[in-house]
Amino acid sequence: MGQRIDVNHLNIYYGNFLAVEDVNINIEPNKVTAFIGPSGCGKSTVLRTLDRMHEIIPGAHVKGEVLLEGKNLYDKDVDPVSVRRDVGMVFQRPNPFPTMSIRENVLAGVRLNNRKISKSDADDLVEWALRGANLWNEVKDRLDNPGIGLSGGQQQRLCIARAVAVHPQVLLMDEPCSALDPISTLAVEDLIQELKGDYTIVIVTHNMQQAARIADYTAFFNLKAVGQPGHLEYFADTTTMFNNPQNEEAERYVSGRFG
Amino acid sequence: MGQRIDVNHLNIYYGNFLAVEDVNINIEPNKVTAFIGPSGCGKSTVLRTLDRMHEIIPGAHVKGEVLLEGKNLYDKDVDPVSVRRDVGMVFQRPNPFPTMSIRENVLAGVRLNNRKISKSDADDLVEWALRGANLWNEVKDRLDNPGIGLSGGQQQRLCIARAVAVHPQVLLMDEPCSALDPISTLAVEDLIQELKGDYTIVIVTHNMQQAARIADYTAFFNLKAVGQPGHLEYFADTTTMFNNPQNEEAERYVSGRFG
Amino acid sequence: MADLTQDPKASLAGAPVIDFDKFKPSRSFVASRKRKDMAMRVLISLAFVVACIPLVSVLWTTIANGVKRLNLNFLSYNMTGVVGGNPTPSGGYGGVFHAIIGTLEITGGAMIISIPIGLMCAVYLVEYAHGGKLAQTITLLVDVMSGIPSIVAGLFAFSMFTILIGPGSVNGFAGSVALSLLMLPTVVKSSEEMLKIVPGDLREASYALGVTKQRTITKIVLRTALPGIVSGCILAIARVIGETAPLIMTAGFIVSTNFNLFDGKMATLPVYVYQEYSTLYANCAPSAGPECVATIPMERSWAAALVLILIVLILNGIGRLVAKVFAVKSER
Amino acid sequence: MSSQDKTAVTMPAASGKTADKVFRWIAYACGILILVVLAAVFLFLLFRAWPLIGGDQAANSKTISDFTGGKATNFWAYVGPLLFGTVLVSALSLLISFFASIGIALFISHYAPKKLATALSYVVDLLAAIPSVIYGLWGGLILVPAIYPFWNWVATYLGWIPLFNGPAANPSRTVATVAVVLAVMILPIITSLSRDIFLQTPRLQEEAALALGATKWEMIKLAVIPFGKSGVVSASMLGLGRALGETMAVLMILSPGLTYSFKLLQASQNQTIAANIAAQYPEANDLGVSVLIGTGLVLFLITFVVNYVARRITEKKVA
Amino acid sequence: ACGDNTASTDNGSSNNNSSDTTAKSEPISGNFNGAGASSQKSAVDAWVAGFQATNPDAKIAYDPSGSGSGVKTFLTGATAWAGSDKALADEDVDDSKSVCASGTAFDIPVYISPIAVIFNLKGVSDAGKHIKMDAATIAKIFDGKITKWNDPAIADQNKDLELPDLAITVVHRSDKSGTTQNFVSYFKDQAADAWSYDLSENWPNSVGQGAKGTSGVVSTVKQADGTIGYADFSAVGDLGTVAVKVGDTYNEISAEGATKVVDASEIDSSVKGDNRVVVKINHAATGEGVYPILLVSYMIACPEYKDTKTAEFAKSWLTYVTSSEGQKAAAAAAGSAPLPDAIAQKDAASIEAIKTK
Numbered sequence A, B: 001m002g003q004r005i006d007v008n009h010l011n012i013y014y015g016n017f018l019a020v021e022d023v024n025i026n027i028e029p030n031k032v033t034a035f036i037g038p039s040g041c042g043k044s045t046v047l048r049t050l051d052r053m054h055e056i057i058p059g060a061h062v063k064g065e066v067l068l069e070g071k072n073l074y075d076k077d078v079d080p081v082s083v084r085r086d087v088g089m090v091f092q093r094p095n096p097f098p099t100m101s102i103r104e105n106v107l108a109g110v111r112l113n114n115r116k117i118s119k120s121d122a123d124d125l126v127e128w129a130l131r132g133a134n135l136w137n138e139v140k141d142r143l144d145n146p147g148i149g150l151s152g153g154q155q156q157r158l159c160i161a162r163a164v165a166v167h168p169q170v171l172l173m174d175e176p177c178s179a180l181d182p183i184s185t186l187a188v189e190d191l192i193q194e195l196k197g198d199y200t201i202v203i204v205t206h207n208m209q210q211a212a213r214i215a216d217y218t219a220f221f222n223l224k225a226v227g228q229p230g231h232l233e234y235f236a237d238t239t240t241m242f243n244n245p246q247n248e249e250a251e252r253y254v255s256g257r258f259g
Numbered sequence C: 001m002a003d004l005t006q007d008p009k010a011s012l013a014g015a016p017v018i019d020f021d022k023f024k025p026s027r028s029f030v031a032s033r034k035r036k037d038m039a040m041r042v043l044i045s046l047a048f049v050v051a052c053i054p055l056v057s058v059l060w061t062t063i064a065n066g067v068k069r070l071n072l073n074f075l076s077y078n079m080t081g082v083v084g085g086n087p088t089p090s091g092g093y094g095g096v097f098h099a100i101i102g103t104l105e106i107t108g109g110a111m112i113i114s115i116p117i118g119l120m121c122a123v124y125l126v127e128y129a130h131g132g133k134l135a136q137t138i139t140l141l142v143d144v145m146s147g148i149p150s151i152v153a154g155l156f157a158f159s160m161f162t163i164l165i166g167p168g169s170v171n172g173f174a175g176s177v178a179l180s181l182l183m184l185p186t187v188v189k190s191s192e193e194m195l196k197i198v199p200g201d202l203r204e205a206s207y208a209l210g211v212t213k214q215r216t217i218t219k220i221v222l223r224t225a226l227p228g229i230v231s232g233c234i235l236a237i238a239r240v241i242g243e244t245a246p247l248i249m250t251a252g253f254i255v256s257t258n259f260n261l262f263d264g265k266m267a268t269l270p271v272y273v274y275q276e277y278s279t280l281y282a283n284c285a286p287s288a289g290p291e292c293v294a295t296i297p298m299e300r301s302w303a304a305a306l307v308l309i310l311i312v313l314i315l316n317g318i319g320r321l322v323a324k325v326f327a328v329k330s331e332r
Numbered sequence D: 001m002s003s004q005d006k007t008a009v010t011m012p013a014a015s016g017k018t019a020d021k022v023f024r025w026i027a028y029a030c031g032i033l034i035l036v037v038l039a040a041v042f043l044f045l046l047f048r049a050w051p052l053i054g055g056d057q058a059a060n061s062k063t064i065s066d067f068t069g070g071k072a073t074n075f076w077a078y079v080g081p082l083l084f085g086t087v088l089v090s091a092l093s094l095l096i097s098f099f100a101s102i103g104i105a106l107f108i109s110h111y112a113p114k115k116l117a118t119a120l121s122y123v124v125d126l127l128a129a130i131p132s133v134i135y136g137l138w139g140g141l142i143l144v145p146a147i148y149p150f151w152n153w154v155a156t157y158l159g160w161i162p163l164f165n166g167p168a169a170n171p172s173r174t175v176a177t178v179a180v181v182l183a184v185m186i187l188p189i190i191t192s193l194s195r196d197i198f199l200q201t202p203r204l205q206e207e208a209a210l211a212l213g214a215t216k217w218e219m220i221k222l223a224v225i226p227f228g229k230s231g232v233v234s235a236s237m238l239g240l241g242r243a244l245g246e247t248m249a250v251l252m253i254l255s256p257g258l259t260y261s262f263k264l265l266q267a268s269q270n271q272t273i274a275a276n277i278a279a280q281y282p283e284a285n286d287l288g289v290s291v292l293i294g295t296g297l298v299l300f301l302i303t304f305v306v307n308y309v310a311r312r313i314t315e316k317k318v319a
Numbered sequence E: 001a002c003g004d005n006t007a008s009t010d011n012g013s014s015n016n017n018s019s020d021t022t023a024k025s026e027p028i029s030g031n032f033n034g035a036g037a038s039s040q041k042s043a044v045d046a047w048v049a050g051f052q053a054t055n056p057d058a059k060i061a062y063d064p065s066g067s068g069s070g071v072k073t074f075l076t077g078a079t080a081w082a083g084s085d086k087a088l089a090d091e092d093v094d095d096s097k098s099v100c101a102s103g104t105a106f107d108i109p110v111y112i113s114p115i116a117v118i119f120n121l122k123g124v125s126d127a128g129k130h131i132k133m134d135a136a137t138i139a140k141i142f143d144g145k146i147t148k149w150n151d152p153a154i155a156d157q158n159k160d161l162e163l164p165d166l167a168i169t170v171v172h173r174s175d176k177s178g179t180t181q182n183f184v185s186y187f188k189d190q191a192a193d194a195w196s197y198d199l200s201e202n203w204p205n206s207v208g209q210g211a212k213g214t215s216g217v218v219s220t221v222k223q224a225d226g227t228i229g230y231a232d233f234s235a236v237g238d239l240g241t242v243a244v245k246v247g248d249t250y251n252e253i254s255a256e257g258a259t260k261v262v263d264a265s266e267i268d269s270s271v272k273g274d275n276r277v278v279v280k281i282n283h284a285a286t287g288e289g290v291y292p293i294l295l296v297s298y299m300i301a302c303p304e305y306k307d308t309k310t311a312e313f314a315k316s317w318l319t320y321v322t323s324s325e326g327q328k329a330a331a332a333a334a335g336s337a338p339l340p341d342a343i344a345q346k347d348a349a350s351i352e353a354i355k356t357k
């Protein structure tokens, strides 16, 4: 089951540069939350703080709290490695491990955690994850082929399968469809709808229609000017956001759209 | 003034692979013609045959005719280099020359062709082209700054200015807005509307809304299956295409869209 | 499209039920992973520290032994009239002026031969050949060529000049030929890499403006790749500037300054270092005063080695500077 | 938009067409030249070594016997131990430097703080350019006496391994010491290239690994190493090539011998082709030079084959 | 040219011939090359300096590339003279016909240097003491037959020394070398029973360690306790040297000792070609201070050159080199032994044969 995330007074820095300012947001479990906003407003940056991927960039750090079911991820005693095990992530461009087969790609995360997996357990897990990622039927006959040989949309679903195979509580997705063609996009959107039964999903998208189609809640980030920190401008359930936003900037952005 | 293009029975190959089959299309002068269609159907490929950019890819060649004001571009005695001077092109990702200033970028087409041009003529040309590309006011004070230092949308307009500065009759644009944020997209779309007074414009876009907004005519390309050649499925004026297409596939594509 | 929009539930229907506890890492395993991570961190840092010892020792030895005799006099005089361990009229003990000239001229010659050829070869590979059979062969052979032992290059240049010019022909240029053979693959490889990373966009942009291929290459591609090409060439020069064996064979050794690359022997710094090392001791007559230094050859040897390192350093500096000046301004 | 076209630009017809052609041909010729050069190296060497094959065999065997003090009388018996020594020394040095290089490269690319990494990169590049004659000086004068106690310890405690059979030669002008010096020499080369490759690991791959909950080392195993493997192999080949052909350092340190011996800690066991050429060349007569060029040809062919095979292997891996 | 240290050294040692006033009718000018034996390098440096003092416009370059290479180069006509640690071979004499305008090349001794048997032994060499040995003992050590420093063969001759029970590490040249040939020819003559190998410039056995060049041998000997090697006297530095048994006494190394041996040696009259002065070193020479291990190094020239300028140079150059002035300069710069008068006269006669008109 998904877990809830509460972000409190989060300031996010790249070195000395304050990239995102004072974010407060409550992300509901088993719902899809979309982050939208103009380029550079910090959507990706915020997303990456939710599984402590932000800090792998040299000099990057945060101030504030991110509570996963009440436990602050940024507490001293929390190991980022285990956070990332609980919070999965899917990236803008599909990134299967190029040297691994489809099967090995799915198992990559699991093998890190537990080296002694029986073959049959592994088989079951691969099937489960690939079915979950809506990819099973397409690849079941060639699990030992390299993952890199798949089409873009298939690769992206493979990456989702790889992420869910570790059985995280939360799934973060940073523009997972922006490199995909419409048909693949549809497949991934369907998948997201389905996955929210099991996971809390946060998705960054440039595409407002996509947000409108798949998200339960939408967060609109904005920035005053280039070089200024971004901030969370408005957060609402998706219907409100797109039909009746109570925020002028959001209204302008949502209606004046042409992306 | 723009020139008309007539494409007759054009088959386009990458090596032995027939990428696009039997295209027949008449592109009206001083109008905007949009190419739409699913990924891989050959929109870009067709576009690039219109200024013989296709053949710079090793092994790529065409069969059939492309008539520019009645003269076949693919006649033996036609020098592709001079064709490209008559037919300008703007690419998906803005690509100003990184080693050049804004001014030099605009003049690149002239300078690189080793043509002598006096300083005052050059100044005039730069101003004219940048005004034409709707960029003059934003950059007039920093013409000697590197072109790469502009924002994405500005860069794309700079590339349009660069293309315009060579005085082409036709302007080809391959998804010129797909890498831009909404605000920059608006600026470029405005520009296109304005430019069609002087040029024949052909634009490839993934975005049907964009086609609907800016094009006079729309060509819908399709492909039967991956690996099959693409073809021109339906060509009509834009209103017909989006409101009342006389082609089933086009209808499905235009209505079932989710880009 | 139809098969892709199939009912997703159907796809999960046959899915096996998974007991995820099975895959949960045991606590000890988590700890052992952490330990392993730490161990590797330590090991890698240790590898670094251990490897640093000899490398630092090499540098330190050269600097410590080299500074003793490194002065202006040493840089501005050659070895003519240097007898035993006695000082010369100028108050020094001989110097490396002639060897610096030789090194610069011979390496310069090698540059003039190999940089245009290497660069054009890279242009051919990247811009014209498009991975054809010939290009593959050339790429492979360039790789293989980078393994040519320097002494073989020396033998080659020596044999070539013997056969073409006649026996006993020793000149700086033969050294240049030997060195250019060693430089060529590095130049080709690095230029090739640099040309490859010039975005295809830029070429297309240029072609689309109606620019010919030749001008596109010279004015856009090469210009954009210039900083990288320069650093690559500097690297190639650094690679050959310290070659000794092929130069002993081809350029020989003299004590006076020879400015003519094409005629007569030429001293070079590495050969000088080696010659002085071979001399080891200078003789001081029993009657000689304290100004006669018996250990002067080794001291000169170290000082010349240091000069060589300094030249490499300066070259690197120049390379960086040039790269910076011509750098593509990419900051937004 | 101002439709008035103020610029008077005349278009020269088909300008640059010949320049285009000429340029193309120059590029082509330079490409071909590489093949010609390699062929020329081979042919010139073969030509000069010809008396070995086509010349007076009695004179040949006398020359060779003169070189070896009567230990060998035909070319193959002469070049055999030399080849063995060459391969032994360079393989050892590669073995020593390989892991250290990877370690340093990883340290610079993934562990060291950015500032330190930049500084280290610069130092490594500088070290890669240090002339081998300096490594020779350092090895012969500093390392040889300094390393003897260590070899002595090895011979005493690990002497039961045939490789380390004692007693360790003192001064230790042995294969083991030379291998260490060559390892130090090629270390910066391999490091520098490997570092460049590791730095190129796609961020996306690294992040994919980390996002799955990998530790840093696991991330390196999952993303960095697979990506860098073929590059590291070719870097090592370059290092091996350098070691195979290294002349001065070996010449100035090794006490040579002409045997097929693995006794790394004993003196006068092996000699390398390159050092042998340099040692014998000054005093060799015409026939002697032919013999030496013959050994050089063998060295050339060996490096050629080693590199060729290695490239083929890495090529396949990449594809 | 640029960077030259113009005047020759005129301070310190004894080679004071810096006589700007020396009345030489016609100073030599031009560029002249020589190449050959590395052993002569230091001496040639001094000779060049001395020669240029009177012929400031003569530019002389010497490449110490090795005797073999020097002779090879000379026979191509690229050099005016060659330096060599051994006399010309018969083929070389034949070959020289094509280089010399007439006649065949000849060699004359110009440089005599004692070869030291050097060693490094704690408590002995660092205390400045010598070890005494006879020819057979040295030969046996270098043949690996005597392996310990306290071997009775050594100890018996050195009752005054505490010799340790330490293995002897022999250090020999690994490259082809005139020094080696001259060194072992001493064994052949004086300890034939203990030395069975053929005379050669390559070290014949695989005892001990080989090192490249004199410098290699010296630095190797320096690096460990218990080493013994041989090297040109000028390169000995502070290492210990063996006092060699001559007759009934043990003589320490000295330049004069080597001169005396040459003085007592015959000229080999059986050699092919004219004007040649080849010394048959008499290792059996006895007398006070005689030191029998030595190297005689030659210069090789043509009796007639294709170019008169070169001929004039060669004549003037060799004359200077073999003059007592020249020999003194070499002694100061390289620690070599001066040519005995008898040899110098023979040299002069040969040099006189060079035709300059």
Ligand SMILES: Nc1ncnc2c1ncn2[C@@H]1O[C@H](COP(=O)(O)OP(=O)(O)OP(=O)(O)O)[C@@H](O)[C@H]1O
Residues within 6 Å of the ligand: A014, A017, A019, A037, A038, A039, A040, A041, A042, A043, A044, A045, A046, A057, A206, A227, A230
């Ligand atoms: N690695 C980095 N180092 C320094 N600054 C960064 C880095 N990555 C992003 N930034 C800065 O942080 C801010 C937010 O960037 P971010 O990528 O989160 O925006 P975004 O909303 O995801 O934009 P996009 O829609 O283009 O992906 C921007 O000002 C950006 O320049």
Ligand SMILES: Nc1ncnc2c1ncn2[C@@H]1O[C@H](COP(=O)(O)OP(=O)(O)OP(=O)(O)O)[C@@H](O)[C@H]1O
Residues within 6 Å of the ligand: B014, B017, B019, B037, B038, B039, B040, B041, B042, B043, B044, B045, B046, B057, B206, B227, B230
């Ligand atoms: N350089 C190339 N070499 C070989 N085949 C190519 C090349 N470029 C494109 N193709 C093939 O030609 C067909 C048409 O591609 P094209 O890029 O024109 O499609 P498109 O409609 O522009 O797609 P997109 O919307 O993704 O840009 C595709 O099957 C593609 O795989």
Ligand SMILES: [Mg+2]
Residues within 6 Å of the ligand: A043, A044, A045
């Ligand atoms: Mg982003």
Ligand SMILES: [Mg+2]
Residues within 6 Å of the ligand: B043, B044, B045, B174
């Ligand atoms: Mg396209």
Ligand SMILES: O=P([O-])([O-])[O-]
Residues within 6 Å of the ligand: E037, E038, E039, E040, E067, E085, E176, E177, E178, E179, E180, E213, E214
């Ligand atoms: O002068 P050498 O022949 O002993 O090198």
